[in-house]
Amino acid sequence: MKQKFYSGKNNIVLIAICLATLMFSLEISSVPVILPTLEKVLNANLKDMQWIMNIYTIGCTTVLMAAGTLADRYGRKRILIITLILFGISSLICGLAQNVTLLVISRFFQGISGGAMLICQVATLSHQFQEGKERSRAFSIWGIILGVGLGFGPIIGGAIIAILSWQWVFLIHVPIAILAIMLVYGYVDESKDADAKKIDIWGMITLSIAVFGLTYFITQGPDLGFTSPIALGILAITLISFVLFIWIEKTNPYPMFDFSVFKIRNFSGAIFGSVGMNFSFWPFIIYLPIYFQSYLNYDVVAVGLSLLAYTLPTLIIPPFAEYLSVRFRSGIVIPLGLFVIGLGFIAMKYGCSTEHASWISMLPGCLLAGIGLGLTNTPVTNTTTGSVSANRSGMASGIDMSARLITLSINIALMGYILVKGIFSYLNNAFSGVVDTKTLHTIAEKVAAGNFSTLKQDFPQLNTLDFSESILHAALAHGFEMVLLYGGIGVWILAVLSFILFNTGNHKAVRN
Structure with missing residues (x-):
């Protein structure tokens, strides 16, 4: 009877943790779909949209390594409840924000609480589920929910904005957070670590x-x-x-970082996998909705559906990736996954440059990129923690997650810069000597954000030129080709570096 009671109690704990996981993952993948809408309703520009996404990952990075220590020292249940409360409050402020500044600030606090919440989830699961079979089941379900949030986020975000409004993409987390807080408070066991280290x-x-x-x-x-x-x-x-x-x-x-672990080739090779995934795949999900909505003129729901080809393979492929890792080892699978991501980006480059571009022309590249991400993600996680001793697995996991978030933040900014430069170069070739450089650069930024409708109103001098919308669309496509080329070649270089680190020198191959 006691075993049955604890099993039922742990099921409720698992529900609470999965609710927190769902909120965290949805804030990564559902928000990009609403960025073109935010650009219009909040009078935002491309830089604003970059910061709306970027500040969330920077917030996560800020507390990522300290959150585990805080949870160990002051109680995992206590810190998890605090992070849930902060996430709910910051989500409420995001939904009520009437200007970009307040939205960016609240997104930062949402990122801080979300990053700490993610670490506390893992710590809570590790303590609450200690028996082998139950523990494996709990972490498997947690991983599935994380994948569902990331994979279905675009269509969930599109459906919310179509049925309700953009505010509810944030406000939906308030009732979920309240429910999760109640379940954590009532059913999670408190745990601490008497030997917890000092916060760095x-x-x-x-x-x-x-x-x-x-x-x-x-x-x-x-x-x-x-x-x-x-x-x-x-x-x-x-x-x-x-x-x-x-x-x-x-x-x-x-x-926070023990740099000696980078001497372990398997660990370093896997970290290149972490960097590779977030060099191209995840930052590009910020800009792909702009292409679908502004270039292909899809509505929000169609954008969400189109993005499923990009995200769903990340949910379906991981079991196959685990099989391949056992069969061929991670030193082969991780570079292979990165290579497939790069192949997908090159395919998308040609897909967006065809004469009659559509979601169909983008489909092969989107699928390939998603398959590559699915091949890479799980082996990277298993290898970073499996290539070090058990007492350093938490630190290794923290370095892995930090590498992902730092690369994501930097490449969101870099891809935005390349997109604007690509658009500017096309416009400059078309109107060199007719429109001054500063004006062309401002126009390029507006085009990159998908803002075509007010251009001739904002720049009356364009009315005397052959400045048709087809030229703007061609410039946008050229910008996306530059971004896709950057993402594809960059991740191929990282694939080669990962392969070299895994497969040179004497080291013990890690099998997952």
């Missing part, structure tokens, strides 16, 4: 400043001027912060 506060601060500084430099550089005193000052602060971070981690007795 200075490592956390210096890393956050470095990531934020580089992202800000890339995003705002075109406006500030990359060689202006302000921009160079930001870059200097970024570099100093990063050097300080490395020094702190090497001298701190309780570091």
